[in-house]
Amino acid sequence: MSIISKDISKAISVLEAEGLVAIPTETVYGLAGNIFSEKAINSIFETKQRPFFNPLIVHIPNIYYLDKIVSHIPEKAKLLADAFWPGPITLVLKKKSVIPDLITAGKDTVAVRIPNHPTTLELLKRLDFPLAAPSANPFNRISPTTAKHVEDYFKNDIKMVLDGGACKSGIESTIIGFENEEPIIYRLGSTPIEAIEKVVGKIEIKNKKESSPNAPGMLARHYAPKTKTILSDNILESIKEYLGHRIGILAFQNKVKHEDVKFQIVLSESADMSEAASNLYDALHQLDKKDLDIIIAKRFPNQNIGKSINDRLERATK
Numbered sequence: 308m309s310i311i312s313k314d315i316s317k318a319i320s321v322l323e324a325e326g327l328v329a330i331p332t333e334t335v336y337g338l339a340g341n342i343f344s345e346k347a348i349n350s351i352f353e354t355k356q357r358p359f360f361n362p363l364i365v366h367i368p369n370i371y372y373l374d375k376i377v378s379h380i381p382e383k384a385k386l387l388a389d390a391f392w393p394g395p396i397t398l399v400l401k402k403k404s405v406i407p408d409l410i411t412a413g414k415d416t417v418a419v420r421i422p423n424h425p426t427t428l429e430l431l432k433r434l435d436f437p438l439a440a441p442s443a444n445p446f447n448r449i450s451p452t453t454a455k456h457v458e459d460y461f462k463n464d465i466k467m468v469l470d471g472g473a474c475k476s477g478i479e480s481t482i483i484g485f486e487n488e489e490p491i492i493y494r495l496g497s498t499p500i501e502a503i504e505k506v507v508g509k510i511e512i513k514n515k516k517e518s519s520p521n522a523p524g525m526l527a528r529h530y531a532p533k534t535k536t537i538l539s540d541n542i543l544e545s546i547k548e549y550l551g552h553r554i555g556i557l558a559f560q561n562k563v564k565h566e567d568v569k570f571q572i573v574l575s576e577s578a579d580m581s582e583a584a585s586n587l588y589d590a591l592h593q594l595d596k597k598d599l600d601i602i603i604a605k606r607f608p609n610q611n612i613g614k615s616i617n618d619r620l621e622r623a624t625k
């Protein structure tokens with residue numbers, strides 16, 4: 308029997324009983340549990356096979372909840388929250404002691420956001436606790452953007468996927484921390500830097516691809532298909548290096564014609580980068596199932612959401 312359901316009341320029962328529910332957001336599906344339940348939080352880490360040093364994002368229903376869980380809100384954090392919540396920005400702020408150490412991997416900060424999805428906003432409003440929710444994929448694998456992706460990963464491990472359709476933005480939230488009251492981008496994501504800079508001015512990026520960073524969404528290899536994947540500025544040139552192999556193509560706007568290309572996906576025929584972002588992970592899921600030798604992905608124009616797409620593709624190709 309399918310674990311996919313639209314029943315919000317059922318999701319509430321599972322979560323109140325300290326179980327896990329995969330929830331839709333505008334970015335990707337999350338694997339959610341009650342932040343105050345040690346049992347639920349432990350099963351998030353166990354189900355994802357996620358190392359305990361990697362902290363979780365706390366999802367809250369409205370901005371008033373923020374004061375209950377953080378001890379200080381820098382001025383620019385307020386501006387960002389006002390401008391982008393509900394939406395794909397996560398703010399890393401000094402935590403209050405009510406937030407369990409398990410959530411924050413012992414850090415004195417907590418990552419928090421209000422997701423912009425009607426189903427999950429209703430769910431959060433009806434619960435009397437916030438939800439910790441990492442992306443609903445096994446550690447290091449491609450994030451899920453449909454209920455079916457989650458079911459394929461976890462049908463034997465969790466009770467329910469709350470169906471909210473395909474995720475609109477398709478790439479995780481942009482994560483912003485604060486050092487000396489100034490915002491810093493820790494992870495590129497669905498809210499483009501250009502939009503953020505309109506609100507808070509020039510912003511520094513500390514999005515390094517280290518092998519053991521303090522925010523492991525920044526791990527060099529992440530979001531990865533099982534099939535070998537490369538990032539290319541010129542797909543036809545790259546095909547020449549893999550002649551005779553079963554090649555898959557992840558194209559931006561135009562299809563390529565070549566006999567060795569066994570499967571290809573165009574992310575946006577109208578060259579719309581937001582549309583491309585929302586199709587990106589589903590395309591990687593599909594390509595990964597085609598028994599290919601190599602996936603060649605086209606590098607995007609390095610601006611707006613194209614920067615975040617390139618960031619994910621680079622991590623998928625390590």
Ligand code: TXA
Nearest residue numbers: 334336337362363416417418441442479480522523524
């Ligand atoms: O769009 C999203 O952000 C999705 C949806 C479900 O909300 N969630 C998501 O969660 O991408 P996850 O766990 O896959 O990525 C969370 C990232 C990790 O890289 C983690 O290291 C970082 O947030 N993070 C969490 N708490 C942090 C903290 N206190 N300081 C620095 N980084 C933190």
Ligand code: MG
Nearest residue numbers: 441442450524
């Ligand atoms: Mg993730």
